[in-house]
Amino acid sequence: MKIGYARVSTEEQNLSLQKDALRRAGCQKLHTDRGVSGSEFSRPGLDDALARLGPGDTLVVWRLDRLGRSLSKLIDLISYLGRNGIGFISLTESIDTTSAGGVLMFHMMAALSEFERRLISERTRAGMLAARERGRSVGRRPLLTSAQRTQAAALLETRPLGEVARHFNVHPRTLRRAVGPLAPALPAPETDCL
Numbered sequence: 611m612k613i614g615y616a617r618v619s620t621e622e623q624n625l626s627l628q629k630d631a632l633r634r635a636g637c638q639k640l641h642t643d644r645g646v647s648g649s650e651f652s653r654p655g656l657d658d659a660l661a662r663l664g665p666g667d668t669l670v671v672w673r674l675d676r677l678g679r680s681l682s683k684l685i686d687l688i689s690y691l692g693r694n695g696i697g698f699i700s701l702t703e704s705i706d707t708t709s710a711g712g713v714l715m716f717h718m719m720a721a722l723s724e725f726e727r728r729l730i731s732e733r734t735r736a737g738m739l740a741a742r743e744r745g746r747s748v749g750r751r752p753l754l755t756s757a758q759r760t761q762a763a764a765l766l767e768t769r770p771l772g773e774v775a776r777h778f779n780v781h782p783r784t785l786r787r788a789v790g791p792l793a794p795a796l797p798a799p800e801t802d803c804l
Contacts, residue, residue: 612668612699614640615659617676621645628672631701637670648679651687665695673702681723688716753780754788763789 614632616625625642632640639662643655656677663669669691671677677700678684688698688707697708698716705719706712738748754762758778762785765774775782 611639611666612637612670613659613662614670615642615656615677616640616672617643617646617648617653617655619645619647628676631672632670635670635699635701648675648677651678651680651683663691663694663696668697668699668708670699670701672700674700674705681719682727685716685720685723689720752788753784754778759788 612635614629614635614637616628616632618625618628621644623644625644629640629642639659641655641659641662643653646653646655659669674684678687691698692707697706699706699708699712703715704712705715707716741748762774762778765777766789771782771785775785778785780788
C-alpha cells in the first residue's frame with residue numbers, strides 16, 4: 611500500500627497541491643502536518659504515517675523537504691524504512707527506492723551527506739588550529755573568572771560544595787572542574803570494616 615505524507619510549515623499554507631499529487635501517485639492513505647517545521651522529525655502526522663507502514667508498503671512524499679530538512683536525518687529515516695522492507699518515493703526528485711535507479715540515487719545522497727559532514731569537520735578543526743596558533747582561546751568562555759575560582763576555593767574550605775556552587779550560580783560539577791587543584795581534597799569515603 612502507498613501511504614502519502616504532506617506537510618506545510620505554517621497554518622496559512624495550503625496542503626492541496628501536495629495532496630493532489632499524492633493521490634495521483636496512487637496513495638490510499640494520506641497523513642498531514644500543518645504548521646510544523648521540517649527541522650522536527652517527531653510530528654503527529656509523520657508519526658502516524660510511519661506507524662501505519664509495514665513490509666511491502668511505500669511512503670510517498672511530494673518533495674523531499676516535506677519529509678525533513680536535515681539530510682543526515684532523512685538518510686537515517688530512509689535507511690530505517692529500507693531495513694524494514696518499506697519503500698520510499700519522493701515525487702519531485704524522482705527518488706524511488708523500490709527501483710534500482712532510486713536506490714542508486716539514495717546511496718549517492720548518502721555519500722554526499724557523509725562527504726559534507728567530513729568537510730565541515732575538517733574545516734572546523736583547521737579553523738580551531740589556526741585560532742590557537744594566533745593565541746586565541748578556542749571553545750566556550752569559562753563560567754568563572756580566575757578571581758572567582760580563587761574565591762570559590764577559599765569558600766570550599768569552610769562551606770559545602772553545593773552551597774558554594776549556588777553562590778556562583780553554577781552546577782557543583784562545573785565548580786569542581788573549574789576549581790580543580792585549588793579545591794581542598796575531598797575526604798575519602800568511609801567504609802565499615804568488620
